[in-house]
Amino acid sequence: MLNQTPFWKYILVIFVVALTALYAAPNLYGEDHAIQISASKDAPVEQELADLVESALVAENIEIKRIELERGQLLVRLNDSDAQLLAQDIIDRKLNDDYVVAMNLAPDTPDWLRAFNAEPMKLGLDLRGGVHFLMEVDMNSATTKAYEDVVGDFRLRLREEDIRYRSAKQNPDSVDVVFRDSATLEKAQFFLRNQFGNLQINERDGLTLRATFSEARLAEIRDAAVKQNITIIRSRINQLGVAEPLVQKQGADRIVVQLPGIQDTAKAKEILNATATLEFRMVDGQNDVRDAQRGRAPAGSEIIMHKDGYPQLLKKQVMLTGSHIIDANSGVDEYGVPNVSIDLDSKGGAKWSRATKDNVGKPMATVFIEYKSTGERGPDGKLIFEKKEEIISIATIRGQLGASFQITGLDSPQEARQLSLLLRAGALIAPIQIVEERTVGPSLGKENIELGMTAIIWGLAAVLVFMLIYYRAFGVVANIALVLNLVMIVGIMSMIPGATLTLPGMAGIVLTVGMAVDANVLIFERIREEIREGRSPQQSIHFGYDSAFSTILDANITTFLAGMILFAVGTGPIKGFSITLMIGIATSMFTAIIVTRVLVNSIWGGRRVTKLAI
Template identity: 65%
Template structure:
């Protein structure tokens, strides 16, 4: 019997090596958190500007003239990163560089990790810190739902016209209202045919007949709610993509209520730069140039029916057909480049639906001019009588070109002023056009000093909790308490390593609370195991038998207790927001790692030290 138990208390060499390799792997990816960060100034190009070696030389000259010592000045990914020795020097450098470069450049203060190159080469980096720890900017944004509904109405009105023409059903007019479409017909027969056809093709719209051979199509309540939900959801995705592409790491972008979005940008202290990123609502619209009316007889307040009045960069007016051939929401990729004459251009690729529209539209308009219109929504900082935010729609023509051949899913836009403008336009189009305009209704800046204070206090809580638990376990369980303490240290290393490896994982102040809680919970499993071993010894079993049965008997209890806690953490993550999610993430990771270290890691150590040996007494 003793021989059998001794064999059971031996851990195979491959398993021991695998356990050590797993912990070593997590320790490797936790290492970047030991190196700290440098206060830094990050310089990026704005509209009509470009970052190059000359810009870097100018920055170095500015720093030298201002008697500011920098650790390094590096040009990388079309951005300049200036590392500085302390926070006061960082602020001085930002002011000096901003004054020298002007408004065409964005100068933001940030923190640059000191991770060695050999760790960066394997993708290792420090944990991402949340707004409450790193500092940064917080925005509460409101979505203009009226614009989203209006766009949906415009789209369905255009689809109604196309459907009626294809089925050869005559109509007098199709007029767009705020949330409905009004169709007028010449005869009752045409109205009936149209109603049957449109009802069949558009089940989420409600059709009602009105006096004067008119048919009104209005969104169903379900369709209206879906339109609003889609506007919020797609705007969240687009904002997140846009911020990521502009170099802001790990933003928090969440829905709040029916029409609002919370955006948190950790590490960013430049509110103006963040606003520029988030408020950009650029998109494109392709219109055919109207050739039946004279633009000299029109003005912004007086345009012929079915046309719009738009000016180009030089202020030259054009009359364009109101019907949009292609909207920016069909764009799936956009890259800047140059044409055969070396002039800046943007190469655009659209989805299958957009490709079909371009193919149809250009096929019947070969030899005619087509205008590319750049559309922006500028918030007016005021509300209308209904309490809704007011926006100004600004349009300008960036190019007018004659359609030479039928186009498909790929085409290019020329007529841009500079390579920088082409890059900015490509970036915004690639990140996506906002489905509905947004406006910042609340903004807060959290300073890095407050974040550092939170970090210091959180680290003190973790360290004190860690030390007290270590002391208790060592005092109460002696040799086995030392093993539990090693497991506790390994558990902390694994939590930090896994948090550093997971893309999108952000450590917040509640997350640090989750780690403190995990420190206490991590020894629970060892307490259960050690107390069970003591019981087995009191029942007269030998030390080897007590170790074997102690681990095996406690396993089911430990598993049940941790699974229930894990389920609670999953529910918190699913239904919680912001801080609650941060707490639940560290709690879930801590539960998994504590089970690994408390059961597998400690048993491997105990078996390595005591397994297969004749012992008469345990230090427990």
């Protein structure tokens, strides 16, 4: 008999609707005003901290909704923004600078939904409020750092090949290596050209070889600096608990950072401006640091202060930078001594093995380097940064090291944990500076959400009323499909990692609500035509769905392709609109073709029908 639905289609519809409804549900619970507390330096986030914060707030009569300790962070949920402001001030005074304390908006998702990893939709800056930063990368530092690495590589490789040289020094835009005679220079030139194909190595006057990067290689270095900084910025933003930050490249040397939901711009700037890197250097044990302090420092060494306040003499040559570290984890050895296990990439492993081969048993220092903006610009218009260096640990090299090794000599497990966090965060290839800052208040975002929801509700209501009046019983089926379509859009948007709802995205949903009914109109009108041509109700339903399918498919595919093009070539708001449009097209086809067919077959299929209410 016509219009019988296979059992698997019932299962499919129930499964898809239930799944999307489950992941759409967290959007009903809203957000809490919260204070987020993260570790800073040597201060752990543990239950004792939660108890301390709770007692401090209770003493000041601040009502706490609840306190959560998870993923190494403490989240204090409060009832309103006034309590949030007071709580931040109290916690800041209580904890001083030992922790990063930031105001935030935290989803109030119930535990039973969290068990399914269900979270509300990520809202963009225009809906949720937050901060927008435009950051500029110091490209001069990026190229300078690349030439520093070249100097170190030249010294190592020439030493390994037993090619003697007078000096190897770095210039602003080149590296010069001076030799004793022309025969050695020719041998070195042939060797270095074979080993360093990305460098242009040419002979200069005075038995000198000059190495420079090609323009193509310099462009790669600058592009890599921006990309690596983007990766590290994302890692640092995790400290702020931002659910879906936007971090993307703009132009040749700038990065756009948008942090929806962040209310404490000072803390956001503090974390983003923490421009730092790591270097491993050998300790100069052959010379006295006191002589160096008197102005008699050896040519290849310099004084750097230890974090504990005493001076230490280190070799200037950098053995390895943090840019080669891919993983770092703290732990203890068989004697209970804290250490940090480090994994390097292939290039870093090979370089590290060569660098440590001749230094077994000697002390090595891990140097933490931070760049701070002076607020001034040079003649070229670029930002000027002040470099600050500090030794964070000194350890002894126990053997020739490869791609995996351990740092020992640490004072405590907490120091090991902090060092592993710094290493995992990676090294910024070049310092960055915030050059533009904008704040979007949550009240504006709330107004946008309310206006957008009003448009969606009124648009949906108008369509529902029209379908109910014009198509009667079949209109009820279409209306059920439209409501399910909206639930599915919200559920899928909540499920997709990286999908963010913006104001243009809400416009896409409004448009989708209007478009979603088109397929039902085509089907229902075709059913009417079949009835007018004298077919039975069952035949009319069957041929109505089958005949309208190709038209519906063609129309939706062309619109979907337009959405894909908008997503590919558009930016920001255009992408937000295209994402919701494409999701809406997919869900509307599912609900209009499959869901309504299942409902129609369940009501009218498989039985004798003399007249259809359509």
